[in-house]
Amino acid sequence: xxxxxxxxxxxxxxxxxxxxxxxxxxxxxxxxxxxxxxxxxxxxxxxxxxxxxxxxxxxxxxxxxxxxxxxxxxxxxxxxxxxxxxxxxxxxxxxxxxxxxxxxxxxxxxxxxxxxxxxxxxxxxxxxxxxxxxxxxxxxxxxxxxxxxxxxxxxxxxxxxxxxxxxxxxxxxxxxxxxxxxxxxxxxxxxxxxxxxxxxxxxxxxxxxxxxxxxxxxxxxxxxxxxxxxxxxxxxxxxxxxxxxxxxxxxxxxxxxxxxxxxxxxxxxxxxxxxxxxxxxxxxxxxxxxxxxxxxxxxxxxxxxxxxxxxxxxxxxxxxxxxxxxxxxxxxxxxxxxxxxxxxxxxxxxxxxxx
Amino acid sequence: xxxxxxxxxxxxxxxxxxxxxxxxxxxxxxxxxxxxxxxxxxxxxxxxxxxxxxxxxxxxxxxxxxxxxxxxxxxxxxxxxxxxxxxxxxxxxxxxxxxxxxxxxxxxxxxxxxxxxxxxxxxxxxxxxxxxxxxxxxxxxxxxxxxxxxxxxxxxxxxxxxxxxx
Numbered sequence: 001x002x003x004x005x006x007x008x009x010x011x012x013x014x015x016x017x018x019x020x021x022x023x024x025x026x027x028x029x030x031x032x033x034x035x036x037x038x039x040x041x042x043x044x045x046x047x048x049x050x051x052x053x054x055x056x057x058x059x060x061x062x063x064x065x066x067x068x069x070x071x072x073x074x075x076x077x078x079x080x081x082x083x084x085x086x087x088x089x090x091x092x093x094x095x096x097x098x099x100x101x102x103x104x105x106x107x108x109x110x111x112x113x114x115x116x117x118x119x120x121x122x123x124x125x126x127x128x129x130x131x132x133x134x135x136x137x138x139x140x141x142x143x144x145x146x147x148x149x150x151x152x153x154x155x156x157x158x159x160x161x162x163x164x165x166x167x168x169x170x171x172x173x174x175x176x177x178x179x180x181x182x183x184x185x186x187x188x189x190x191x192x193x194x195x196x197x198x199x200x201x202x203x204x205x206x207x208x209x210x211x212x213x214x215x216x217x218x219x220x221x222x223x224x225x226x227x228x229x230x231x232x233x234x235x236x237x238x239x240x241x242x243x244x245x246x247x248x249x250x251x252x253x254x255x256x257x258x259x260x261x262x263x264x265x266x267x268x269x270x271x272x273x274x275x276x277x278x279x280x281x282x283x284x285x286x287x288x289x290x291x292x293x294x295x296x297x298x299x300x301x302x303x304x305x306x307x308x309x310x311x312x313x314x315x316x317x318x319x320x321x322x323x324x325x326x327x328x329x330x331x332x333x334x335x336x337x338x339x340x341x342x343x344x345x346x347x348x349x350x351x352x353x354x355x
Numbered sequence: 356x357x358x359x360x361x362x363x364x365x366x367x368x369x370x371x372x373x374x375x376x377x378x379x380x381x382x383x384x385x386x387x388x389x390x391x392x393x394x395x396x397x398x399x400x401x402x403x404x405x406x407x408x409x410x411x412x413x414x415x416x417x418x419x420x421x422x423x424x425x426x427x428x429x430x431x432x433x434x435x436x437x438x439x440x441x442x443x444x445x446x447x448x449x450x451x452x453x454x455x456x457x458x459x460x461x462x463x464x465x466x467x468x469x470x471x472x473x474x475x476x477x478x479x480x481x482x483x484x485x486x487x488x489x490x491x492x493x494x495x496x497x498x499x500x501x502x503x504x505x506x507x508x509x510x511x512x513x514x515x516x517x518x519x520x521x
Contacts, residue, residue: 195399246402353391354391355391
């Protein structure tokens, strides 16, 4: 599985041009391949950027001058040759820009409205008070006070319950990307869609749905908690990824962003040491406690620590993990210590059976 | 090469190959069932499953046949439900979806077969998922007595099921 990637399929996948079998295969690979997920992000970013470009019409004067220049007999003079080439370049550039603009316009994804329903109190959508039900679209903000809550139907892929004292903004409602920004407060998301369709931007990072149900809390500074009930969530910030499976949590602290995920039934000493490692001084004692206190299920945390500890500490983490749950055939100590992505991924997939 | 010279060379190679084949079968992993969280299937379509399991030690995982029942003890009365909502996200991997009520204590009785080998598992399940520590694994289908014994154990410790892993 790790000998190949799905780079060549990503544009078609993002454009929903793959058949069901290829979609399934691509998603299976994306689930376990950080490199391809990042490439998919870039593809989607490109599509979104294209989507936002306005279709500009070239001024008539340019076309008239181009036609006049082309009709004019051209004496073979060094200066005139340069001008002709310049005009040709301008014409080519305009043609390409126009064609690309037309294509973007044709491929533009529709931005749909999401249904919202008041659950309690008087939530606000922008400056309006939601009395019963309504709709929201890109750019709309939702705010609840201490006594209000509401339910958002996220297109056809799921729902988000917005808790009291929460501020969110709808960013994108296109079919290939559903994105909202959580400024502060708490949401409960239940999504049934292929991975990386639903995104929540927070001050701590971006929570990316990999097919899941989760509760996300965050204050304005970026401190909070992600708790996952089913599936996986990837909490990402500045290229660092915390993969949080069902049953696990991930603490965020300003200004660090998402910490290392862990299972809540880990020992108190373990969770305390993890807080020290993620947001404190990263003392050797903290790492020692994490290694000593870890159970088989805590390999979730140790697996993340492999790429977060120093190279000199990495062997200690590896040895503990190998003692708790030996790596599968082909995944060697050297490959793990070198942080080879396919080896890490292969081990993670095996470890997931113990999480 | 003279044909007569090939034969003596061929025989030792055949013997070594045969011995290797025999050894590989002797050392092959025993056919067994491993239970885990639905996230282990790496399939978002299995995320809402109660639990997942995979078989190990089968040379051709796509040939694995698996099925089972949910065995319950509700208000002192035994119930059996055939598990119909079982998906297979990949060869040899299965996701079991909840088909049993919240009331009482329940055990999923799973049997898998591969090329004449059979493996069984009793997976303790509850409203919040499955209980890894209470689950039992066998190199054969679980017996009725084993099902009853596990149900009785779970009924005596209802708090365990409430905190099941998921």
